[in-house]
Amino acid sequence: MNFFIVGAGAMGCLFAARLQKAGFKVFLRDYLPDRAALINRKGLRVEGIDGEYEVEVPTLTTPPAFKPEAVLICVKAYATAVAAQAVKEWLPPEAVIVTMQNGLGNVETLEQIFGPDRVLGGVTSEGATTLAPGRIRHAGRGDTVIGPSRHPQTAAIAAAFNAAGFKTRTIEKVDNLIWSKLIVNVGINALAAITRLKNGRLPALAGAKTVMEIAVKEAVAVAQAKQIQLSYPDPLARVLEVCRLTADNIASMLQDVLKHKQTEIDYINGAIVREGERLAVPTPVNQALTALVHAIQESYEDRLAR
Known part of the structure; x- marks a missing residue:
């Protein structure tokens, strides 16, 4: 499974780094060209509970050269609509959209843009802090949950998260x-x-x-x-x-x-x-x-x- 992660903040970088390290194909979307260029030049650097490591993750401000299977939305809740609209035309119709955000309203916003059949809700209690562009501290572990379980891609995405070291389970009722x-x-x-x-x-x-x-x-x-x-x-x-x-x-x-x-x-x-x-x-x-x-x-x- 390949991943397109929208948002180069602490959580977006953590998921990008861990998934790439686990062997999955990952691209990171950043709306800031200078920061994207820095990450492309220096890679993602993670320190914290699992020690320190660096991972190269291609970071884009333009459409990816592959068809993403899963798209993780990791932007702030107030930026959900803008970020989703910015990448909508980049994605194949079969791509699944997964919100990994805080707060209420993200699922509904994404469903309005992509349609309800393509959107999964997700939350994580992993703790991450941005130290500098492309450099984060993984400060604490926690459960990650996505759903609804009945969606045909939910199990595969959960399996990928578990393979990347995120303790993940699925749930049916997203609310x-x-x-x-x-x-x-x-x-x-x-x-x-x-x-x-x-x-x-x-x-x-x-x-x-x-x-x-x-x-x-x-x-x-x-x-x-x-x-x-x-x-x-x-x-x-x-x-x-x-x-x-x-x-x-x-x-x-x-x-x-x-x-x-x-x-x-x-x-x-x-x-x-x-x-x-x-x-x-x-x-x-x-x-x-x-x-x-x-x-x-x-x-x-x-x-x-x-």
């Missing part, structure tokens, strides 16, 4: 999958962005853990109102487990804040607020977290130095 990952992100990402702490430190601080507990409880109440069946029995315990497993990881939203970039807050905690309003489920802590991250984004140039 349950997306919401199960969303609630983990609700508990970690905004708090990390606001406190500027690595994942493992959040539960160790009483104040941060209290906010985490309430934010997760609100998100679970919204999920229950939607009749979502989460993939774990104890949502808070799952969030704490991810914090432990990815203790040294810098959450993606914190990475964005440190780089003064737009975050995915509207697709994570903000999505809980919107769904809560629609279903008459109160979400005051998620509303506050969303507002605080927006305030940080809007004041990047005004923040005081030490």
Whole structure:
């Protein structure tokens, strides 16, 4: 199986490097020509829990010279539509599109562009941090899940991920999958962005853990109102487990804040607020977290130095 990975951030580079290292044919799509040229010149460099290694992965800003079988979408949620439209004409009609993104709405956006029969939902709890263009730290392991299981390509893609060292399983109900990952992100990402702490430190601080507990409880109440069946029995315990497993990881939203970039807050905690309003489920802590991250984004140039 060959892969076309859209997005040269931490997760896109991690999947590209591991799949290429496992012997699969991989191409990486980057919208930035200078960064693509750098990766082509120096390769992808990964350090962290499996040691340090370098892999050459062709990185493109133009259509690939092969027909991709699986396309992994690894861009930020706010860039999904633009990225998908940019590569739509490059892909054969039989190519399967797999979202490996955070937040709500990505599957629906991709289905509108490619059609529902071509889109798989996917989530991963692998932790990765960008250190420099084409250089990442693999900071923690976690499960990867894709679905629906009934799709004819799901099993083959899961097998490829497992061969590349990603512990992967399949699931039938994608909504349950997306919401199960969303609630983990609700508990970690905004708090990390606001406190500027690595994942493992959040539960160790009483104040941060209290906010985490309430934010997760609100998100679970919204999920229950939607009749979502989460993939774990104890949502808070799952969030704490991810914090432990990815203790040294810098959450993606914190990475964005440190780089003064737009975050995915509207697709994570903000999505809980919107769904809560629609279903008459109160979400005051998620509303506050969303507002605080927006305030940080809007004041990047005004923040005081030490």
